[in-house]
Amino acid sequence: MPSKSQTQLIRSLSQKKYRLQHRLFVVEGEKSVLEFLASDLRLHAIYTTESHSLPANIEAEKVSQQQMQTMSQLKTPPGLLAVFHIPTPDTDLPTKGVHLVLDQVSDPGNLGTIIRLADWYGIQSIYCSSDTVDAYNPKSVQASMGSLARVQPTYTDLIEMLQTTSLPVFGAFLHGTSIYAQDFPEDMLLIVGSESHGISSKVLQYCSQNITIPRAATSQAESLNVTVATAAIVSHIFAKRLG
């Protein structure tokens, strides 16, 4: 049985402050927990309720329904909860491949969905501005559908990174070269900005190429959701490689 202080600690991990302090985060539900167990991430603890039937390949410490309710970040706890160590971010600058750069993305669901998209297309790294929402936020972990086990964003000073990178930097804007008319190189960075304001003024000066998703001539839509925009661009970048 976990101690009261242990259940309280796990409960506190719903807040970014405590995730950063303890360098721990929570994963719930069999499917996600299995993905994280199969990854390189280091397990801190794993709990299941007495009534929950686990698959043969998972061992977990038994807890009462009430203890699970204390630790869980979900209204209806799925009965299996694991705590993993947040990995130490890779600070090497990329020189090969396609990499995503997120400038102030604020919705955790959007971030998790972008991590899942990156995992699908084999994008190995995502660099986030320090004020991008935390990827270990429960909503982001959930939206990533296990992909966070394989693609872990690096939070960094984007200006410093963009000043140093040798890769061409493509920025997603509402105006620019049509992605459909653009040839994308093998090795590149793609920056996407926040849901409300796009790429910030500090960052946009480092874009070597402004690109846009053209809209229909008759369209009155003002913008696209950030995950949808990222998907449309990433899909087009990989079209030739995966075709």
Next chain:
Amino acid sequence: MPSKSQTQLIRSLSQKKYRLQHRLFVVEGEKSVLEFLASDLRLHAIYTTESHSLPANIEAEKVSQQQMQTMSQLKTPPGLLAVFHIPTPDTDLPTKGVHLVLDQVSDPGNLGTIIRLADWYGIQSIYCSSDTVDAYNPKSVQASMGSLARVQPTYTDLIEMLQTTSLPVFGAFLHGTSIYAQDFPEDMLLIVGSESHGISSKVLQYCSQNITIPRAATSQAESLNVTVATAAIVSHIFAKRLG
């Protein structure tokens, strides 16, 4: 001042049952309300709190903070709330252009995001299976960011529609022809399925072509978010037209 029964009626519109019964739905916040006012949709009522300062081009009936709290579907009401009539769906079968068909999409945020995407690319119609989530759900209205003012899904019996259509039917699957190797015709239907189960077995037999978004050879991701998948495919369908 609205009567108590009027505020109660508006409150009830958070539930699908009452939206269908009254054929009314709620839009909140200046930006969205303005988009709907500029559309062809018929206004039923519009309210603002006494403390809220409205732009000159909007007239609204004043209500107390408490009345707004009763009517609003948001924790923090933005102070402007409009009620519109749900339009009568267009039941004509499309014969030209690209149209979306949604089979059992269940998350209102996903539906709203797809409506916004359709609006961007100039997709004029979206056909939804009767068990697809209601587009006039508050979360869907919000995620559509005003695009629901221009693109209104038609709920219909998909089987009947697919049996009758003269258009080629492309279905999005986890296996099929790569979208990057596929030539898409000018006029077509694109079916996407539910978040958990994809296209249902009843519907898949009507797909004349199964298409897929190829993943990286090294990828271990199981699937993509339905809005991300729709964005990647729609982007590719329109690449040549918008390039």
